[in-house]
Amino acid sequence: MSAALHIENLFVRYGRTDVVKDVTFSVAKGESFALVGESGSGKSTILRAIVGMATDWRGTIEIDGAARTSSDKLAFARHCQMVFQDPYASLHPRRTVDATLREPLKIHGISAGDAKVVEILDAVGLDRRFRFRFPHQLSGGQRQRVAIARALMLEPQVLLLDEPTSALDVSVQAEILNLLVRLRKDRGLTYLLVTHSLPVVSFLCDRLGVLRHGRMMEQAGVDALQNGVFANAYAQELYASSLGAGDRDRQAPLVAAASEENGV
Numbered sequence: 001m002s003a004a005l006h007i008e009n010l011f012v013r014y015g016r017t018d019v020v021k022d023v024t025f026s027v028a029k030g031e032s033f034a035l036v037g038e039s040g041s042g043k044s045t046i047l048r049a050i051v052g053m054a055t056d057w058r059g060t061i062e063i064d065g066a067a068r069t070s071s072d073k074l075a076f077a078r079h080c081q082m083v084f085q086d087p088y089a090s091l092h093p094r095r096t097v098d099a100t101l102r103e104p105l106k107i108h109g110i111s112a113g114d115a116k117v118v119e120i121l122d123a124v125g126l127d128r129r130f131r132f133r134f135p136h137q138l139s140g141g142q143r144q145r146v147a148i149a150r151a152l153m154l155e156p157q158v159l160l161l162d163e164p165t166s167a168l169d170v171s172v173q174a175e176i177l178n179l180l181v182r183l184r185k186d187r188g189l190t191y192l193l194v195t196h197s198l199p200v201v202s203f204l205c206d207r208l209g210v211l212r213h214g215r216m217m218e219q220a221g222v223d224a225l226q227n228g229v230f231a232n233a234y235a236q237e238l239y240a241s242s243l244g245a246g247d248r249d250r251q252a253p254l255v256a257a258a259s260e261e262n263g264v
């Protein structure tokens with residue numbers, strides 16, 4: 001399988017400090033890969049470099065074999081879109097759902113037909129009556145559906161998901177996880193997910209990479225989470241501490257609910 005996303009020897013800096021150091025990994029087409037690691041380890045910075053929000057980077061970033069340069073933000077956006085943690089902050093408060101969904105098309109000079117907006121609303125399970133509402137007239141889960149819909153408008157192959165469920169009420173998290181599973185399957189999407197929740201990784205991903213202080217410590221299949229066996233001592237420690245913190249127990253109901261709904 002060829003790589004949808006290939007990152008090689010990536011360094012990203014803020015000011016004079018490299019916060020991502022020599023990171024290399026690939027995500028195959030249709031695969032879902034998680035970046036995990038303690039707070040400040042550089043997970044979100046990697047996503048930000050990929051979409052062009054962190055501009056001081058060196059190394060290789062390729063989508064579907066095409067290398068990213070600092071000047072091709074627009075072309076790159078057609079293939080790769082990001083969904084942020086907090087849909088309330090990421091949606092423009094004075095834009096209706098309809099205007100929000102049309103905006104990426106407008107930016108890319110694509111004439112925005114009603115049919116596309118309606119198709120994407122249906123795809124994310126958002127009733128058409130919400131189309132002319134503003135973000136404050138939607139629930140948290142509905143807002144995150146809008147954010148996902150916006151990311152899909154340009155029909156990208158790769159979605160970067162930065163803690164896509166952690167700002168949501170627990171009861172809504174399972175719904176959004178189910179939606180992400182379904183969209184990946186229906187649209188053949190590739191996911192790169194940042195999360196602190198190992199149960200979410202188990203549910204949504206095929207493989208994971210463990211970051212510490214900006215460096216990739218280990219890459220493993222999600223079976224390592226089921227078996228609890230990692231080659232790297234830090235990865236093992238992170239896994240053990242997530243159990244100690246009750247991560248598994250706390251998240252178990254949401255993942256069980258999500259699993260049930262998907263019949264997995």
Ligand SMILES: Nc1ncnc2c1ncn2[C@@H]1O[C@H](COP(=O)(O)OP(=O)(O)OP(=O)(O)O)[C@@H](O)[C@H]1O
Pocket residue numbers: 014015019037038039040041042043044045046
């Ligand atoms: N805009 C910025 N300017 C300067 N430093 C930044 C900026 N954004 C992040 N950093 C620093 O870069 C490092 C990596 O941050 P990053 O947000 O990528 O970590 P993370 O692993 O995603 O953390 P978390 O899990 O808490 O979201 C941190 O030390 C952070 O303080």
